[in-house]
Amino acid sequence: MSGDSNGHGAHEPSFWRKYVFSVDHKVIGLQYMMTAMSFLMVGFALMLLMRWQLAWPGAPIPFFGRLFPPDLAPNGVMSGEFYNSLGAMHGTIMVFLGVVPLAVGAYGNYLLPLQIGAPDMAFPRLNMASYWLFLGGGLLMLSSFMMPGGAAQSGWTSYPPLSIINPGQTVWLFSMVLIITSSLLGSINFLVTAMNMRAPGMSLWRLPVFCWAQMVTSVLLLLAFPPLEAAAFLQVMDRVFHTSFYMPKGLVVLGHVSTVSGGGQPLLWEHLFWFLAHPEVYVLVLPPMGIVAEIIANNTRKPLHGYKTIVVSMISIGVMSFLVWAHHMFISGMSPALSNFFLVTTMIISVPSVAILTCLIFSLKGGSIRFTTPMLYALAFLPLFGIGGLTGLPLGLTVTDIYLHDTYYVIGHFHFVVVTGSILALLGGTYHWFPKWFGRKMNDTLGKVHFWGSVVCMIGVFGPMFPMGLAGASRRLYDPTAQVHNLIVQPLNVVSTVFAYGLFLFQLPFIWNFFHSMFRGEKTEENPWHATTLEWACPSPPPHGNFDKTPRVHRGPYEYSAPGRKTDYWMQTDPA
Amino acid sequence: MITTAMDNPDTHSGVSNAKLGVWLFLCSEIMLFATLFTSYIVLRTGASSWPWGWDALNVPLGTLNTAILISSSVTIVMAYARAYDKDVKGFRLWMGLTLLLSFAFLVVKGFEYHGEFAKGIWPSTSLFYACYFTLTGLHGIHILGGIVVNSSLLYMSFKKEHWDNPLFLGRVEGAGLYWHFVDIVWIFLFPALYLL
């Protein structure tokens, strides 16, 4: 396997080999990027439909309503089942097909080998297999809308017994198995690459924070996904072979006692699911944190504050994230002793997260900050991700969680984390590394329009969800006005929806900017940002095989403004 | 590419890419089966009644399969030793034997399943049988995977170019590691399902 890319640059490969079935980590990274961004748009579009129903329940969806088959949207009005499908698919697509493939598959694939000075991944063909498995799983997931029974309706969490009774779930399960397999192969590849292929001199303590984030993420994926895979097998058995791993005895469904043999435990699924899904949320945030660290170091022109603290915090987050899962299950009826344990671990894991954020904020102190477009994203990430994190604490404390659980407060909390946190960082990363990917810069003015528009709209979408949740509005609610206590906060739903449409409009300049700059953007050289890490020490875009000769690393990743030097950056590859 | 890594012992774990990859893969496999075992324990301890394995299952056939699988672990070690000495014929003999034993395992398993189906026992019959069919079925899929890997190695051993490739021995070793893992899973499965 490792001998694959021996013939670097020896001959010009065919179009198919070069762009479609490529084994080059950069091409695969860009394939992941295009695919994941498309999935993000799909997941977003599903939510735009739902937002209409939430703001104006029962009103026909303009323009698009009539395009759906009448059983999903009679007279253009979204049906309850359709709402449930859209919600389940929104969550699934955003998490497993959007953010993770973008943060890991795209950024990790493209940048990890470059930042450690390697010519490619350790197993290039396995890398290609990961991408195609991911694409297959994603397309299968999307196609479930068209299948008999429709798409899954039981939320992205797929809690039984509902998930075993509802139609549509089987395709969800099979797609998940493909996606999980893809992630497992990918994480093995990342870890072997990071452990075995670093350029001479690139000791572990000289790795950029981004690489550490990718390594911890890979460990999480490697160890947390198999339990979900096992849990998914059991659910497939329940659905297809009518076993009852998750089905209790004597369950009454729509007035009929179910005929399954029974004896199973619905809670078992919840434990297995969250054993994956809590580490998964760190998969959603660690790589974006790494991106923000890179951008901040580069634009403050000084070394990161507390590089080692950040790295050690990331590692401890990785370890701890396996010990907190049941904070999602406080109201499932577990014993107080158990919930106290998970309460304590949850409070402990917030310490390293706060430490990372604090280090990043302190890194700004005394820097001569360049307000480039990527830096705006990184700067916005800090307070907004902070809000997301801090609003999570009341959810980790049993007393407050009993009230807040399953309300819009939860939705507000984690969207501040994943949207104003992860998504902002990932967008910032696009502006930062675009010159490396295509040898051209993205337009700055459009970038700033995109930035301000997106940030304001994101806050407008998710901010109102906190008061709504505090007022008692539950999540996964098809018609909020059906409950009288929601009427008082219903205007906030309208606000949220209007901002969601605004958010959509402000993505248009980004999309245009992306494709236009790919071909017409201002040309740049190797290292336009005057950065220090290895990916900037090879041509933009890097050729097949990346570096003409294996780079040698002489110092840590963030030697900015070193005293007594002519330039304010000292690349890791500079001999002196 | 592997040469870049080999050139730099300070930035290299000292373990070849393939071997490290197989070990990491096994870590994820351990998590997979650990989850299934934990689920089994949780379901069993939570159940109001649970049959004894030796009443419900065919213990003689299970024992036979345990013996078959343990023998195959020995033969694959022999195959590796022969490959290490570049003894082409010996490798083919022991690898062939390993494959034969793996097929034997599946055939015995097939008889066992057949016996149960004939008695009208299906995964949906009870939670116990659900566990039994799911765990042994998943293990059987892993055996199939091993058969694919091992037979491709056997096929490769007929081409001289593979013997000249230094990676070949690493592949045989990786296959051996995997096969031992599959074996160990069975060593846990057998008592858990048939004897306890």
Ligand code: HEM
């Ligand atoms: C950017 C625009 C986004 C908007 C306007 C949005 C809005 C929403 C809303 C209103 C809900 C609640 C629906 C309900 O409970 O009925 C929801 C659920 C959810 N969202 Fe988002 N979201 C966005 C992006 C994201 C992203 C980027 C992610 C993940 C990385 C994400 C993950 C989820 C998940 C997991 C759920 C829960 C689904 C379930 O109940 O099973 N969302 N979103």
Ligand SMILES: [Cu+2]
């Ligand atoms: Cu959690």
